[in-house]
Amino acid sequence: MKYTKLPNTDTKVSKICLGTMTWGNQNTEAEAYDQMDYALDKGVNFFDAAELYPVPANAETYGGTERIIGNWLQKTGNRDKVVLASKIAGGGDYTAHIRTGGFNKQNITEALEGSLKRLKTDYLDLYQLHWPDRGVNCFGIRDYPFKTAEKEAENHFEILETLQDLIKQGKIKNIGLSNETPWGTMKYLQTSTEYDLPRPVTIQNSYSMIHRGYEVGLSEVSMREDIGLLAYSPLAQGVLSGKYLDGNLPDGARGTLFPRFIARYKNEGSEKAVIKYLEIAKKHNLTLTQMSLAFINQLPFVTSNIIGATRMDQLKENIESIYVHLSDEIINEINAVHAEIPNPAP
Numbered sequence: 001m002k003y004t005k006l007p008n009t010d011t012k013v014s015k016i017c018l019g020t021m022t023w024g025n026q027n028t029e030a031e032a033y034d035q036m037d038y039a040l041d042k043g044v045n046f047f048d049a050a051e052l053y054p055v056p057a058n059a060e061t062y063g064g065t066e067r068i069i070g071n072w073l074q075k076t077g078n079r080d081k082v083v084l085a086s087k088i089a090g091g092g093d094y095t096a097h098i099r100t101g102g103f104n105k106q107n108i109t110e111a112l113e114g115s116l117k118r119l120k121t122d123y124l125d126l127y128q129l130h131w132p133d134r135g136v137n138c139f140g141i142r143d144y145p146f147k148t149a150e151k152e153a154e155n156h157f158e159i160l161e162t163l164q165d166l167i168k169q170g171k172i173k174n175i176g177l178s179n180e181t182p183w184g185t186m187k188y189l190q191t192s193t194e195y196d197l198p199r200p201v202t203i204q205n206s207y208s209m210i211h212r213g214y215e216v217g218l219s220e221v222s223m224r225e226d227i228g229l230l231a232y233s234p235l236a237q238g239v240l241s242g243k244y245l246d247g248n249l250p251d252g253a254r255g256t257l258f259p260r261f262i263a264r265y266k267n268e269g270s271e272k273a274v275i276k277y278l279e280i281a282k283k284h285n286l287t288l289t290q291m292s293l294a295f296i297n298q299l300p301f302v303t304s305n306i307i308g309a310t311r312m313d314q315l316k317e318n319i320e321s322i323y324v325h326l327s328d329e330i331i332n333e334i335n336a337v338h339a340e341i342p343n344p345a346p
Contacts (some may be wrong), residue, residue: 001014001015001016001042001043001044001319001322002014002015002297002322003015003043003045004228004303004304006083006125006126006174006201006202006228006303007201007202007226007227007228007303008199008201008226009173009174009201011083011125011173011174012045012083013045013046013083013303013304014043014044014045014046014304015297015302015304015305015322016044016046016297016304016305016307016318016319016321016322017044017046017047017048017085017230017304017305017306017307018035018036018039018044018046018047018048018306018307018308019048019232019306019307019308020032020047020048020049020053020065020068020069020308021050021053021054021055021065021308022054022055022254022308022309022310023035023053023054023064023065023068023069024053024054024061024064024065024067024068025054025055025056025061025064026054026252026254026257026310027310029068029071031310032065032068032069032072033068033072033075034312035309035312035315036069036072036078037076038312038315038316039315039319040078040081040082042319044319045081045082045083046082046083046085046304047069047082047083047084047085048085048086048204048230048232048306049065049066049069049084049085049086049087049115049119050065050066050086050087050089050128050130051063051066051086051087051088051089051098051111051114051115051118052087052089052095052098052130053065053066055261056258056261057089057094057095057097058097059097062097062098063114063115063118066086066115066118066119067118069084069119070118070119070120070121071120073119073120073121074120079121083125083126084119084121084124084125084126085124085125085126085127085128085176085230086115086119086124086126086127086128087127087128087129087130087178087204088103088107088108088111088112088115088127088128088129088130089111089130089131090102090103090129090130090131090132090133090179091103091133099111102133102154103129103133103154103155103158103159104155104158104162105158105161105162108159108162108163108166109162109166112124112127112166112171112172115127116171122170122171123170123171123172123173124171124172124173125173125174126172126173126174126175126176126201126202127163127166127172127174127175127176128175128176128177128178128202128204129159129176129177129178129180130178130179131178131179131180132153132154132179132180132181132184133154134148134151134152134153134154134184135147135148135149135151136148136179136180136181136184137181137346138179138181138205138206139179139264140263140264140346141346142343142346144181153184153187154184156187156188156191157191157195157197160175160188160191160192160195160197160198161195161197163175163197163198164197164198167198174198174201174202175198175199175200175201176200176201176202176203176204176230177200177202177203177204178203178204178205178230179204179205179206180203180205180218181217181218182217182218182221185200185203185218185221185225185227186221186225188200189225189227199227200227201227201228202227202228202229202230202303203218203222203227203228203229203230204229204230204231204232204306205218205229205230205231205232206231206232206233207229207231207232207233207234207296207302208231208233208234208235208236208240208265208292208296208345209236209240209273209277209292209295209334209337209338210236210239210240210265210270210273210274210343210344210345211233211236211265211343211345211346212338212342212343213343213346214229214231214301219301222301223300223301228301228302228303228304229299229301229302229303230302230303230304230305230306231296231302231304231305231306232306233265233306234292234293234296234305234306234307235289235292235293235307235318236262236265236270236345237254237255237261237262237265238253238254238255238262239255239262239265239266239270239274239345240274240277240288240289240292241288241289241292242274242278242288244262244266245271245274245275245278252310254310264345264346265345266345267344267345269341269344269345270344270345272341272344273337273338273341273344274288276337276340276341277291277292277334277337280330280333280334280337283333284327284330286324287317289314289317289318289321290317290320290321290324291324291326291330291334293305293307293318293321293324294321294324294325294326295326295331295334297321297322297324298325298326298331307319307321
């Protein structure tokens with residue numbers, strides 16, 4: 001395994017991070033245990049969860065993924081071997097079964113306490129805001145929804161001040177953002193500097209070869225402000241494995257079971273790009289999965305690449321991508337496709 005550090009910290013994390021959002025829905029608790037055992041054995045020490053998980057989110061399964069991880073940690077005694085991250089859900093209809101009121105002091109405090117209880121731990125290494133409590137262009141929205149600008153933005157000071165209190169209590173070590181924009185990221189950094197409050201160390205945003213929107217603004221923020229990308233959906237919910245080409249819907253696949261979750265990644269432009277990327281991978285004796293993940297692993301602004309799998313063979317291939325090095329020739333061929341079909345899946 002290869003390792004890096006959460007920016008501005010001494011916390012060493014594996015370049016591959018284990019995503020967990022299928023545990024408790026697509027995956028059983030026993031399957032999740034197998035994944036955690038295998039990943040840790042292969043050197044993956046970074047696990048990412050969320051109070052919202054598993055996805056699709058609903059009141060019946062709320063917090064289920066964290067409970068599974070907590071049970072595993074209690075059973076194995078591996079807490080000190082894992083850099084553990086989780087997230088507080090943002091607002092909106094999708095999370096009405098969790099709470100209302102956004103990221104205020106009470107909600108942040110109660111959300112963290114709930115996560116710690118389910119995870120059976122006293123602290124989190126990284127606590128993230130799952131998505132902004134305002135309208136932004138994420139989750140398949142390509143352009144900024146300017147009409148939502150009428151809604152007041154988050155109270156960045158209150159949020160960071162609350163997180164500072166929780167850090168002082170020893171319940172959080174570091175904080176991060178997720179599904180954020182350049183403006184939102186810089187606003188947190190500005191507030192942190194101005195009032196001597198905790199500084200976000202990471203941004204967890206979607207990034208894949210068919211969704212490189214992070215490079216439009218945020219990659220510069222990452223490199224100049226030293227705030228690392230945790231790339232989620234690096235295979236675009238499986239689209240970049242090639243398994244959905246030609247209208248295929250494999251049994252048990254996420255896109256077959258929950259088509260709305262891959263809709264943002266599956267369209268005519270994406271399919272054309274995936275076909276071209278598949279040709280490049282075959283030319284260089286790689287699987288499309290290996291190439292897609294290796295491309296992200298080599299990016300200078302990426303702290304860790306969040307992989308997820310429902311089957312052990314998928315997990316093994318995903319982790320092994322860390323040992324695949326893409327030559328300049330391959331990178332140039334990938335970038336040529338990107339120039340021709342830029343970001344078809346926002």
